Amino acid sequence: MSELARTPYQPYGSAVYHRRIRVEVWSDGARTDLEDDFHHFRARIRHREGVLTEVEGEAVRYPWSTCAGATEALRRLLGMPLGASSRAAARHTASNAQCTHLFDAASLAIARAARSAGGVEYLIRVPDRVEGRASVSLERDGEELLRWELADQTIESPAPYAGRALRGGGLADWAEREFDPETAEAVLALQRACVISGGRIMDLEQIDRADRVWPNPMGACHTYTPGTVERGWRMLGSIRNSTRSGRHD
Numbered sequence: 001m002s003e004l005a006r007t008p009y010q011p012y013g014s015a016v017y018h019r020r021i022r023v024e025v026w027s028d029g030a031r032t033d034l035e036d037d038f039h040h041f042r043a044r045i046r047h048r049e050g051v052l053t054e055v056e057g058e059a060v061r062y063p064w065s066t067c068a069g070a071t072e073a074l075r076r077l078l079g080m081p082l083g084a085s086s087r088a089a090a091r092h093t094a095s096n097a098q099c100t101h102l103f104d105a106a107s108l109a110i111a112r113a114a115r116s117a118g119g120v121e122y123l124i125r126v127p128d129r130v131e132g133r134a135s136v137s138l139e140r141d142g143e144e145l146l147r148w149e150l151a152d153q154t155i156e157s158p159a160p161y162a163g164r165a166l167r168g169g170g171l172a173d174w175a176e177r178e179f180d181p182e183t184a185e186a187v188l189a190l191q192r193a194c195v196i197s198g199g200r201i202m203d204l205e206q207i208d209r210a211d212r213v214w215p216n217p218m219g220a221c222h223t224y225t226p227g228t229v230e231r232g233w234r235m236l237g238s239i240r241n242s243t244r245s246g247r248h249d
Contacts, residue, residue: 009203010241012128017197019124021105021189023112029054030109034101037240038063038199041099043074043106047113052080057102063239064210064232070099070222074106082114085176086185100221104192108185115181122189126197138190145183146190161187166194208234 019036029046040061046054055078057071080092089095089107112120123139129150138146148155155161160178164171175187207213210223210232218224223232 008241009205009239012201013130015128015200015241017126017128017193017200019122019126019189019193019196021108021122021124022119023108023121024119025109025112025117030113032105032109034105034108035061036101036193036196038196038204038238039101041102041105043102043109045077045106045109045113047082047110050082050114052077052082052110054078055106057099057106059099059102061235061238061240062099063204063235064223065235066210066223066228066232067099067102067235069228070102073098073222074102077106077110080110082110084111084114084181086111086188087172087176088114096220097225098222101196108189111181111185117182122186124190124193126194128197128200136190136194138186138193140186145186148190148194150194166191205234205236205239210234 017037019034021035022033024031028048029044031042031044033042034040042058042060044054044056044058045052055074057074059068059071062068076093076097077089080089082088083091086104086107089103089110095103112118121141124137126136127134129152132152134150136148136150137144147158148161149157150166153166155164155166164174171191172188175184178184179187204213209230211229216224218226218229223229
């Protein structure tokens with residue numbers, strides 16, 4: 001059990017989910033910190049001659065006792081050629097065997113290192129849906145880059161995003177065709193946060209084991225694999241409600 005203090009659940013419809021992503025890039029490597037209401041993961045990579053030579057994951061704060069075990073699975077990325085897309089890592093190894101959020105952190109580090117893009121910080125805000133609607137935003141280095149008006153799982157506005165589905169609608173493929181790599185990366189980061197924010201619908205602190213979550217996302221990640229999910233006990237106190245401060249301490 002985690003020794004962290006509990007954060008009281010704020011009922012759905014009254015709060016804002018936050019995700020902050022910081023990427024540092026240097027000549028032969030990069031590091032990403034990814035924090036949100038439910039998680040804090042860190043990934044570090046090094047590369048040589050366009051190939052990933054080192055990768056290390058750190059589970060700082062996580063919802064289930066099994067999540068930290070995914071740091072070993074991250075080593076499956078070793079030897080991959082660097083790719084400019086934040087989806088390049090998922091083309092090298094199956095992402096559903098990984099911790100989704102640790103893998104996202106590593107994927108961003110790899111992509112920005114491949115592009116020699118330099119460091120970046122994203123701050124994403126996803127208010128709870130009210131009557132199915134929310135206005136979500138992404139800041140890049142302190143400046144708002146994206147703001148979408150959502151109706152359930154569809155972007156209503158603005159153009160050119162209007163009518164695009166958050167799930168199963170090819171948003172990622174479309175974004176990588178239509179935009180420069182920096183904008184496409186931001187679109188994918190905001191899409192991911194919108195999906196993950198749905199975890200706020202339930203008080204996860206009241207669920208003691210991962211296989212007791214319903215609907216059960218079996219097959220989605222490292223924890224949700226047979227033989228692992230049954231050992232995934234709740235890390236009490238791992239959730240941070242950042243609605244007021246926008247920070248994850």
